[in-house]
Amino acid sequence: MLEVAGERGYAATTVEDVLARARMSRRTFYSVFGNREECFLAAYDETQQRALDRVAGLHTHHSSSPGLLELALTELLTLAATRPALARVLLVEPASVGPSGIDRYERAMGEFAKRLDRLLNGRSRVRGGALRCEAAVGAVERVVQARIADGRTEELPRLARELAAMLTDMAQSSEGDPA
């Protein structure tokens, strides 16, 4: 499912395509998944978890947060550059699934935002910090989506440093809060 949906998009993916790629019988497929949507959502959860795990693994080895953020972004953007199909499944295709896909997507991005908040703001609850982290994750999403859309994913890893610097500024700008 990951491969097929990543290549031609969820809308154009049929259960037959998935069966052919997975060399699986129709019966086996339907003993595991109720339908195409369920199968996609399972693939989605797995991809998202894998991406989160890759970033989580870094936490233990590094301590400075801006450096860690750059590292995490490099990791994720390199993943997107080397496996554009995965990036497409994670960031573009949920929209074609409908409400369940969008809901999953929102939750996944929320999880990334929470981790970013924890990484940059630690345990101290910075006022407006969560909102800023949400914005920061959203910003990265748009940057990656735009590159997926015009097939320029290979330039993503090079953007990690600049993005990390901007996100750190964005997420930690609470001192000057005029409100």
Add this chain to the structure above:
Amino acid sequence: MTRAAGSSGRRGAGAGRLPHQLPAGRHGLPRSYVNRNQRDRIVGAVIEVVSRTGYARLTVRDVIEGAGVSRRTFYQHFSNKKDVFLAAYDSVVEHLLAEVRLAHAGGRDWADAVGRGLATFLDFLARGPALAHVCIVEVVAAGPDALARRARALEAFCDLVRPDPAWLPDDQTPPPLATEVVVGGIYEIVFSQVSQGRAHALPMLWPELFLNLLLPFLGPAQAVASVERSQPPLAVPLGPRG
């Protein structure tokens, strides 16, 4: 044949006619006006239905009922539900961009222009939660063509935000991705507020969002000063003031 109201109109005497429906029969209106009016009604119905049910459960039948047009009229203008949704999206974005551009044009300098544009953007969405839902949230559910439209709309907002280097302080060179990042960040916040049914509260986020927008371009000190100078976040003066 200039019958506009379809089957319900054929019952005659205007019975059951909604206020925005044209009277049935020969009303002597030019064809182009009737078309325009029908099209607008259909687009209006799409926005109403989608904000209630979501794009996934949008049906042509609901649109026809909401707009008070015949099935045939519907298919004279649009080929299917995606087509009509994209038309509704385009229409909302066109109005939104027009208002934002107008506010932006009245700015004293770059920061002020962007602040006014942002305030108008938030205000537009707060005034029309149904419009907000369609153009911010449901567009994501309408497939690849809709996403391409959204990308174009975001690009238009980027063009408004991107500063002429002449406006920036000499010691500030914004990172090349700055515009993309700030616009993407604002979109994300707006998306999550609108999808939680909090479009009405968006204008309250103006100081925070405006600050975040200015930050990569002006640096913290100037960004804060600009936000303070631009209070209160009243967008366009609505006509000549008092």
